[in-house]
Amino acid sequence: LNPASATPLPTTAQTAAATTTTTTTPTSPSAPNTPPVPSVLGLDALFNNPVFAGGIGLAGLGAAAAFGRRALISGAALLRRQLLVNIEISKRDPSYNWVLAWLAQPRDNSGFLAQRLTRLRNLSVTTSTRSLSPRGVPDESGGGGGGGGKIHADFRVQPGFGRHIVRHAPGVYIAVNREKAGTATTATGEPHETLTLTLLWRHRHVLADVFTQAHALAQSFQQGKTVVYTARKMEWAVLGKPRLKRPLGSVILDEGVKERLVDDVKEFLGAQQWGYLLYGPPGTGKTSFIQALAGELDYSVAMINLSEIGMTDDLLAQLLTQLPEKSILVLEDVDAAMVNRRQRDPDGYSGRTVTASGLLNALDGLAAGEDRIAFLTTNHIDRLDPALIRPGRVDVMVRIGEATRYQAAQMWDRYYGDIDKDHSGRERFLKRLDELGLFGGDSQNPDVPKRHTSTAAIQGLFQFNKGDMEGAINMAEGLIPRTFEP
Ligand code: ADP
Numbered sequence: 001l002n003p004a005s006a007t008p009l010p011t012t013a014q015t016a017a018a019t020t021t022t023t024t025t026p027t028s029p030s031a032p033n034t035p036p037v038p039s040v041l042g043l044d045a046l047f048n049n050p051v052f053a054g055g056i057g058l059a060g061l062g063a064a065a066a067f068g069r070r071a072l073i074s075g076a077a078l079l080r081r082q083l084l085v086n087i088e089i090s091k092r093d094p095s096y097n098w099v100l101a102w103l104a105q106p107r108d109n110s111g112f113l114a115q116r117l118t119r120l121r122n123l124s125v126t127t128s129t130r131s132l133s134p135r136g137v138p139d140e141s142g143g144g145g146g147g148g149g150k151i152h153a154d155f156r157v158q159p160g161f162g163r164h165i166v167r168h169a170p171g172v173y174i175a176v177n178r179e180k181a182g183t184a185t186t187a188t189g190e191p192h193e194t195l196t197l198t199l200l201w202r203h204r205h206v207l208a209d210v211f212t213q214a215h216a217l218a219q220s221f222q223q224g225k226t227v228v229y230t231a232r233k234m235e236w237a238v239l240g241k242p243r244l245k246r247p248l249g250s251v252i253l254d255e256g257v258k259e260r261l262v263d264d265v266k267e268f269l270g271a272q273q274w275g276y277l278l279y280g281p282p283g284t285g286k287t288s289f290i291q292a293l294a295g296e297l298d299y300s301v302a303m304i305n306l307s308e309i310g311m312t313d314d315l316l317a318q319l320l321t322q323l324p325e326k327s328i329l330v331l332e333d334v335d336a337a338m339v340n341r342r343q344r345d346p347d348g349y350s351g352r353t354v355t356a357s358g359l360l361n362a363l364d365g366l367a368a369g370e371d372r373i374a375f376l377t378t379n380h381i382d383r384l385d386p387a388l389i390r391p392g393r394v395d396v397m398v399r400i401g402e403a404t405r406y407q408a409a410q411m412w413d414r415y416y417g418d419i420d421k422d423h424s425g426r427e428r429f430l431k432r433l434d435e436l437g438l439f440g441g442d443s444q445n446p447d448v449p450k451r452h453t454s455t456a457a458i459q460g461l462f463q464f465n466k467g468d469m470e471g472a473i474n475m476a477e478g479l480i481p482r483t484f485e486p
Helices: 008-027 043-048 050-084 095-103 112-119 206-222 257-268 286-297 313-320 334-338 356-365 405-416 424-435 453-464 469-474
Strands: 084-090 121-133 151-160 164-171 172-185 191-200 228-232 234-237 274-279 300-305 327-332 373-378 396-399
Touching: 050 084, 084 095, 084 164, 112 274, 112 424, 151 300, 172 206, 191 206, 257 274, 257 396, 274 286, 286 327, 286 334, 286 373, 313 356, 334 356, 334 373, 373 453, 405 424, 405 453, 405 469, 424 469, 453 469
Parallel strands: 228 300, 274 373, 274 396, 300 327, 327 373
Antiparallel strands: 084 191, 121 151, 164 172, 172 191, 228 234
């Protein structure tokens, strides 16, 4: 930049100097010796007047400075056009987040990290929180471990708004400008943002590297992981960090159910839009199964909870038209759309909510003919509008129910298979569950009430007694669902 941008400077200096010399001449000591020039208008007197001459001098100086500045500005603009490349990335473009992440990312140990981060003085942080386990049952998905309803927070540091200089390689600098784009706003009322990368024209080949690296980085974050999107205001947003793929083997449904579902989805994948309804009590593995299926197909999950406050027909329709690519749409608690909110809240609360017709319309509008898989879940099948169960909306309905003997045995093997070689522990455990009436009553003892337990509860019991079969058998009574009589 230097040699060229310096060009206008001497011009300014020279002009100013010249002006100064000219205007100071009349006031110089040699002035009285100058032969008088006849003048009708008496201009001599005027020019000989030191106050007037000084004024002209100042005006001349000002004009020269203004001219110089203009020359400098247009020179710089010309230079920028000639020597620099600008690339503007809109927030709406997927590469926006990749490049932001790439900018804040350590690359190697050759000192670039230090350079990169020390140059990025103005950082912004995005925090996403998620509950490790809503039911206090540690999640096997690898999404975090722990449990007890703890909240896990992820922090993502990115370059903040403003200008940054990043050293990409020795001698290669990238000027980054992250800014809110004018007064334009997104549908959510949030300002649009743009990221502008500026490089020297001769370094323009670096841009290809930047995007390739940023994309590779984004992919490496997702390798072996499942990205979960949720609705944030009127847009889809990634929920927390991508989670490790949940293995299908970790979800234990009743005999053959999982296999049939997976085969069906795979068979129809890419053929058309395909809707599944999973219904049954909570904690039976519906959500876990969808997560695992997404992992198996290498899809992401785009989740909307219809009972969420603020979810409206319009919002739902809009979200469904902009589903992230290669994602399974999950509409949780679809029964919520069938209940009139006012009816539900007698205290007069009239929060906006999705209506039955809104849900049907949104499903019909779901880009027909495209490669879409939708999973609807509900704990209350009886509340659903029969119009929902129609090819193109819901093609397959599967009840995911309370734990069966088959599931209890499978789960036992997953936890204690290694130490319970002769299966004697498993048989005692299953017998104990029979005695407690947990598979719908004990045929040996008709006096025992018929009851059921959930797979979530069994998983919780095994997780608590990891490596301790006797502990699990002794605590089996804890699987009896607690009922609260009014
Ligand atoms: P649902 O969606 O049916 O309410 P979830 O899939 O959210 O149930 O399950 C809640 C928790 O219980 C999860 O942490 C999951 O690991 C465990 N769980 C429930 N059912 C199963 C199952 N059938 N197989 C494995 N884990 C299960």
